[in-house]
Amino acid sequence: MERYFIALQELGAKNELLLKLITEYDSSFISNLFEENSDIFLSNIEWLPYKFLFEDRKKVNAALTKADEILRINAEQEIHTALYYTINYPKNLMRIDNPPAIIYYKGANPNDGFDKAIASIGTRNPTQFGFNSINYLIPQWVNEGFSIISGLALGVDRLSHIACLAEDGKTIAVFAHGLDKVYPASNKKLAEQILSCGGTLLSEYPVGTEPTKFRFVRRNRLIVGLAKVTVAMECEEKSGSMRSINFAQKQNCPIFCPQPGNNPPEAQSGLRYILDNKIGQEIKSGTDYENVILSAGYKIEKPKMKVSYIKEQYLRALIIGAENENIIKIVLQKIGLEYTSDCTCIIGLNNYLLDYIQKTNYSIDAIIKTFIDTIISFNPTKKES
Known part of the structure; x- marks a missing residue:
């Protein structure tokens, strides 16, 4: 069945239409769409506006061929395909508006141990402030059984994945392109480490899809959607990270950020904006980790970690990175x-x-x-x- 939905996507069918097909129609109707039979449109009047998608048989056949090629590459590279509402589709993503009808992932099933999840977002050029925020807070959340969701970009994303792995945690990296490549290429080794440590690489885009600016923006909504809380570790007021904050607001996802002080440098101006406009709650210090967990709907289960141990893990994460x-x-x-x-x-x-x-x-x-x-x-x- 994945073949037909991928082909529909290749034909230009909108995501809303694919979701409607998955939730309201049976498999025989979907397969009949690709047969040269106009009766199906006459007996299902609401589908008449989409008849044009199937009139050019050359395009239809090309879309099916492309879908077969995508599935062939997926099989070779151990990439899984998950349709909305199926057992391996990420449950957390079902909460967002217009969730992707198709998700591709590599590694662990995104429903296996990732329910307790925190999104870590921020700048590609972190200062010591960002390094400290990530490497103090993330080990404490991982110790409480939380996974970390981020985007495998340079900077905060990379540091967040590494801090999670250093504490033997599980992390999901969300791509803005197909899973047949890693971008930036310098993070290829990190992507392999994520998989070997029981983590997941995930994308809404099929193999062969190149990274472009608009896809990074759309990717951000999935990072937030997979998590129960979003934490901005360090970012400027005018930055891509603030788009993620906007997504979190729309999805009613709790937002947190470290306290940057009253007159922070430009690198932390986004954090000041979040707090001044009451968009999110403050994290007062590197050991103030509890409120994030409580806002996610969970209780504190473990004793506090010793600061000396956190610093040792911090050093380990820097060595790994x-x-x-x-x-x-x-x-x-x-x-x-x-x-x-x-x-x-x-x-x-x-x-x-x-x-x-x-x-x-x-x-x-x-x-x-x-x-x-x-x-x-x-x-x-x-x-x-």
Whole structure:
């Protein structure tokens, strides 16, 4: 049945029409639409306005061929197809206005352990404020059994996925293109880590669909729709993140953001706008995680995490995120350590730094700051957004 719905999408049928077909018509009616039989339109008058979609048999056959090709590639790349109302369609998305009639996903079933979910959104160019917000708060939410939803873009999205994985959590990355590619390409390894850790890559677009600006805007509504709460970690007032906030408002999804102070820099002006206009609630500090959980409709179940442990997880997340070994070399040089063979793996480097902190009383805060400063200032030869 997926074949016919994908073909209808290729023919240009609107999403509302596909939803109507799924919820109000049986499978025989849908298959009959593609047969050269005009009687079906005469016996179903409301379908006469759509008769033109099926009059050009060349286009119809081309759409069916394209649908078959999409499903073939899906099978090769282990991409699942979920129609609205079917058992593997994300339940959380059913709450939003005009949900996608077709969802594609790779990895874990989006209904398996993702009901308790928080959307983490924000800038592609985070400052230390954004790094701190993400790496203090997310481990505490993951500890309470929450998954993290974000968009696998650079910046806040990437940091959010990594912070979740560092705490052994599950995360969903929502794409603005087909699942046959990763954009930006620099996040390909992270996408693989998400899958290997029981997470999910998800999109409303079939394979072969390229990333374009309007698709990123539409993608944001799915990030919010999959979650019970939306948290803006750091963003400007005039930014794409504010579109996500608008989606959250329309969907009556609780909104939170860290307190940026009374006169924040431009990088946090969106947070100030959210709070000043009473769009969302404030998160007062890095350990003020409870209200987000309560607003999602759940109770606090675990004891508070020790700040020392959170900082260790923060450091681990920074190590995981520093894929370029030059970043590691620069950080080690700045704090007076040698780069050894042990530094080439995450566990080895993490233990190396923790041992150094324990033996010398070197501040873990100072090492974290050194990492952040190095990551922010590091300029690879090709920068992707």
